[in-house]
Amino acid sequence: MNKIIKKDQLAAVLDSIAAKYQLIAPVQDESTVLFKPGVAGKDVVLDAVNSTVSPKGAFFPQWETMYIYNTAEADFAIKYPEEGPDRVLFGIRPCDMMALLHIDPVFIGSKFGDYYYETKRNKTTIIGVSCAKVAHTCFCSTFGGSPTGNKGADIMFYDLGDKYAVEVITDKGKAVADLFSKFLVDDTGAPAEVEAKAKELASLLKPVDVTGVKEIMDGAFENPYWKELSRKCLNCGVCTFICPTCHCFDVVDEAYMCDGQRVRCWDTCMAKDFNLAAGGHNTRPTKLEKVRNRFMHKLKYHLDRYNLAGCVGCGRCSQKCPVNLDITQVISDVKAVK
Amino acid sequence: MKKITEALKAEARKLLESNAVDLVIAYEQGSDLVHLTPLFANTPEKVDRISYNPFAVNNLGKYLLDYAPGEAKIGVVVKGCDSRALNRLIQDNCIPRERIVVIAVPCSGQLDPEKVLAKVDPRAELIEVIEQGDNYVLKTSAGDVTLNKKEFSREKCLTCETPVPVLSDITVGEVKGEGKANDYAAVKQLEALSPAEKNTFWEKYFSRCIRCNACRNVCSACNCRECVFDMMEPYWVSKKTSLSDNTVFHLTRAMHVAGRCVDCGECDRVCPMDIPLRKLNQKVLKDVKELFGSPTPGSSAEAEIALGRYNPDDPEEFM
Known part of the structure; x- marks a missing residue:
């Protein structure tokens, strides 16, 4: 961490990476900030607190073709997509890196590993960038995160105003860091500056206490609170689509004549057909079941299954919910209703 | 704006206590200073949570669809723009007029939360909003903030056609300001x-x-x-x-x-x-x-509905 990069060198650093890897990084598109592949160093924007949509799409895209087929050919002539290039995901914030660690066990390491997610994960080196500022909706510390956290990073850039302190964490990271080593400058004061910045930012986070919430949620399934809360929900999918940990998907076949493709798309527990089964039965038919499921998943089910929180406190849903149905409010409400 | 909030509470309480309605859909303070959030008051206790200020952005008319099945009578708080939706829902037979009690609030324009965020401490408590001519003054626990309506309003409010709701059973607040025809x-x-x-x-x-x-x-x-x-x-x-x-x-x-x-x-x-x-x-x-030649849909209960009725004498030449 006692090496730094001057901010005015950042575009050159990123271009040196992009010469060998596909660079995925945040770019500005009017009022939105989105992670895009194949960007040039000069277009990368790190001014926003965070991207409009989380960068989970780099591993779990909103839609992807799983394979193509032709029903007229022997064995349907199934063709799988190519693996794609080695990639560097740059500019991901600590909360979103933590989110990847929290959804990894859904796709990797279980009896049914997910080829698509795992391949992209293995082929990607992650360069995290610590937060320069926090929004009033940020509450990552609630789930053990920090605006300067490096969990999940192969290389970590710590924002220190006009420079980044650089920490190379893994071997994978070292291979990428070698590409820009000529831009690194010694700065023995950097670690102390990072520590001061960490303290300053942590003090600005929204204080949200989840102590005991899991235990309350364990017994809260039938609580009338969910019905009252769900009245205002519109059942749109904003919260789930911009969320860094939501990972539900749907698989559909799209065919024209004999040619078809199997497509995986993001799904949302807010959707009408999310729990629709053959025969027409829907196990979560109304706002009540849908809203309860979202918060049970965030604050209980994910913990039950993986002992990991289903929320990382990025605050996106609090900001963008059309009706201000705010998870931090739910957390404090739940403690009161038990 | 405190007066409007208090009047809304009084009207909602009256409606619920007299069983004139089963539910009042209104607003309450949201999770930060720049947000109100929809409130579904079905008991007099919940009425105490009602709040109203220029962050009442949601069109609550949409929720009437949730209560259309059944017999429940619903009180709903609407601004001018939202009120057009009520007319249109009634015209489409989505919910009968008799089951709705329209609580109309003449509106002087809504503030854009995104724009206001830059000027206030969002975690401060909003004590009161005072309307002073061209400005809204936000009295907060972190001090007063004066916001020029033109600068901090939502864009749509600058060309508002109907600041006063187009239908009403109860009107809360003063009627002021006139609508402007939209120049598109x-x-x-x-x-x-x-x-x-x-x-x-x-x-x-x-x-x-x-x-x-x-x-x-x-x-x-x-x-x-x-x-x-x-x-x-x-x-x-x-x-x-x-x-x-x-x-x-x-x-x-x-x-x-x-x-x-x-x-x-x-x-x-x-x-x-x-x-x-x-x-x-x-x-x-x-x-x-x-x-x-029809007005903005929902502008009046009587106006002819474009594209919503069958007419055997349709003037369309090719029919």
Whole structure:
């Protein structure tokens, strides 16, 4: 961490990476900030607190073709997509890196590993960038995160105003860091500056206490609170689509004549057909079941299954919910209703 | 604005205690200073939570659809723009007029939370909002902030047609200000572009869409029991967020709400990707006005409905 990069060198650093890897990084598109592949160093924007949509799409895209087929050919002539290039995901914030660690066990390491997610994960080196500022909706510390956290990073850039302190964490990271080593400058004061910045930012986070919430949620399934809360929900999918940990998907076949493709798309527990089964039965038919499921998943089910929180406190849903149905409010409400 | 809040509480309490309604849909303080959130008051205790200020952005009329099945009588707080949605829902027989008690609040314009965020401490407590001529003064626990209405209003409020609700059973607050006829300046600018330029303009936005359906779900004109975008059989529109599928989504929606879009601007407000949906819907509004000579849908209970009635003497030449 006692090496730094001057901010005015950042575009050159990123271009040196992009010469060998596909660079995925945040770019500005009017009022939105989105992670895009194949960007040039000069277009990368790190001014926003965070991207409009989380960068989970780099591993779990909103839609992807799983394979193509032709029903007229022997064995349907199934063709799988190519693996794609080695990639560097740059500019991901600590909360979103933590989110990847929290959804990894859904796709990797279980009896049914997910080829698509795992391949992209293995082929990607992650360069995290610590937060320069926090929004009033940020509450990552609630789930053990920090605006300067490096969990999940192969290389970590710590924002220190006009420079980044650089920490190379893994071997994978070292291979990428070698590409820009000529831009690194010694700065023995950097670690102390990072520590001061960490303290300053942590003090600005929204204080949200989840102590005991899991235990309350364990017994809260039938609580009338969910019905009252769900009245205002519109059942749109904003919260789930911009969320860094939501990972539900749907698989559909799209065919024209004999040619078809199997497509995986993001799904949302807010959707009408999310729990629709053959025969027409829907196990979560109304706002009540849908809203309860979202918060049970965030604050209980994910913990039950993986002992990991289903929320990382990025605050996106609090900001963008059309009706201000705010998870931090739910957390404090739940403690009161038990 | 404190007066309006207190009057709303008093009216809601009266309605609930006299069993005139089963539920009052209003606003309460949200999770930060710049947000109110919908409140569903079905007991006099919940009435105490009612709040009203220029952050009352939601069009609560949409929620009437949730209570349309059954017999419940519903009190609903509306601003001018939202009130048009009520008329339109009644005209479409979505809910009978007799089951709604309209609590009308004449509106002096809503503040844009995004713009205001830059000027206030969002975690401070909002004590009161005072209207002073061209300004709103926000009294907060972190000090007073004066906001010029023109500068900090939501864009739609600058060209408001009906600051006073177009239908009302109970009116709360003073009636002031008159509506302006919309000059559709933004639409005219777009109309002046070449087809290729228009295509570039909309492709940029449609390709950004994440198909979260917020625009559809917040829309009072979207009241189909089964939506074409939810259907799997036939699978009309792919769940893929390709430019082609996104374009079908937005253009279908724009055409489908023609004659029913009341220009409340909620689609534009809720879009997480900031797609200027109101520009798209205003083009349709403008065309409907020009082609059918009808006012903005919902402006009056009596006005002829464009595209909503069958008429054997339709003047359309090819029929």
